[in-house]
Amino acid sequence: MSVTRRQLLQASTLAATSPLWSSRRGVSAAPRIAQSGTLTAWGFEGGGVTEGMESQVAAFNAKYPDVKVDVQTFAYADIHTNLLNAIIAGTGAPDLCSIDVFFLTQYIDGLLDLSAHRAEYEDQFVPPTLDLGSYQGKLYGLSGDSEPIGLFYRKDLWDKYGLKEEDIATWADLAEAGNKVNQDTNGEAYLYAMFSNDYRLYEILANQQGFGGYYFDDTDTKVIVDDPKMVEAVGVIKQLWESKGVLQNPGGDDIYGDEVTVLLKNGEVASQLIGAGWYPSALTQQMPELSGQWRLMRDPVIKAGETLTGYQYPTILVIPSLSQQPDLAWEFAVMAMTGDGARAMFDKYHILPAWAPLLDELSDQPDEYFGGQKTFELWNAIARDAPKVFFGTGFQEAQQIFGAHLPDILSGAKSIEDGLHETAEEMRQKLSKS
Secondary structure, three states, rough: OOOHHHHHHHHHHOOHHHHHHHOOOEEEOOOOOOEEEEEEEEEOOOHHHHHHHHHHHHHHHHHOOEEEEEEEEHHHHHHHHHHHHHHHHHOOOOEEEEEEEHHHOOOOOHHOOOOOHHHHHOOOOOOOHHOOOOEOOOEOEEOEEOOOEEEEEEEHHHHHEEEEEEEEHEEEEEEEEHHHHHHOOOOOEEOOEEOOOHHHHHHHHHHHOOOOOOOOOOOOOOOOOOOOHHHHHHHHHHHHHHHOOOOOOOOOOOOOOOOHHHHHHHOOOOOEEEOOOHEEEEEEEHHHHHHEEEEEEEOOOOOOOOOOOEOOOEEHHHHHHHHOOHHHHHHHHHHHHHHHHHHHHHHHHHOOEEEEEEEEHHHHHEEEHOOOOOHHHHHHHHHHHOOOOOOOOOHHHHHHHHHHHHHHHHHHOOOHHHHHHHHHHHHHHHHOOO
């Protein structure tokens, strides 16, 4: 999964209030044996799901020789817009489509309910990937990747500064370690970088506080941004921001952008706080010369002894209600996301698999780039400590609203309580939640 794709993932927007004109149907648990015609699948560039589908065309045709499989590739923004337009128009939708999961609620009235299959595949996908492909108790999509979040650090630099993983259990520990780095280097190096408007760290802490809906409660009807637990969490963000070891607003507008990459490469910044499961592909592609110097650890927590972890945004395969081949579409989706399809995705991008058997296979393998560390084993453990995440209605709008208010909180222009209350009230008004 490329950094470019993740930057696009954050930048792309889609109207969250568009009506979806389609009735919902389900896919039968036992597929009917269809027959002939064309099975149309849409995928977007980068990320592996398209490659997973393409890799299984021959195997699918061996079983269904009279069915033509047409895998079409679109730009990231285009595929999400085109799917919405097709559902609204009531025509032109594919039989199968890949989307990023935080778009899910914009389409569910035009997607098939796949819940009949969930029990069969419960143990086949790493938690919480089936949960995040669901909404209001119904399964709508299968994940190709798993995106738990850890902390990546330059071991050579941490050793130089006398820092050890075991000494950093909490975010407060990390902030204090940043102060040490600043003092020891006379302000010439930083332990981590942060942007004042970056909502991603908030999302990690929301998950750590038990809010699987990030900005919303489990019913997706209530905004939780000003909940006392989140007041505590944003206090942690402010503590990290005020540490002398943070490089504030390091240039560009994205923690995954080129400017931060340069700082990590040249050693001015020693750690990446928001290291999702896709991020190793960025490190190996952009910093091959640092092979052996990077390590992965669990993110610190708010209070020592806590275990909940943060989670980002996988890609899922969904089946539109307009599909003319729903049972074949499901069978092809399973082939693409499991078995040889999952392996094709991994071989192409080395994304963290959502298919549990493959992740189990990889768990014992040392990762040379990470100095022989068994990173997949650690990722597996981190993913299983994520809450039951989901991406509610208005998720992307909530991200933008939070990001717009956070700078005033971090600068002290507004107290944490007042700033979060104003943030929550804007979300309640604009997103029609309580």
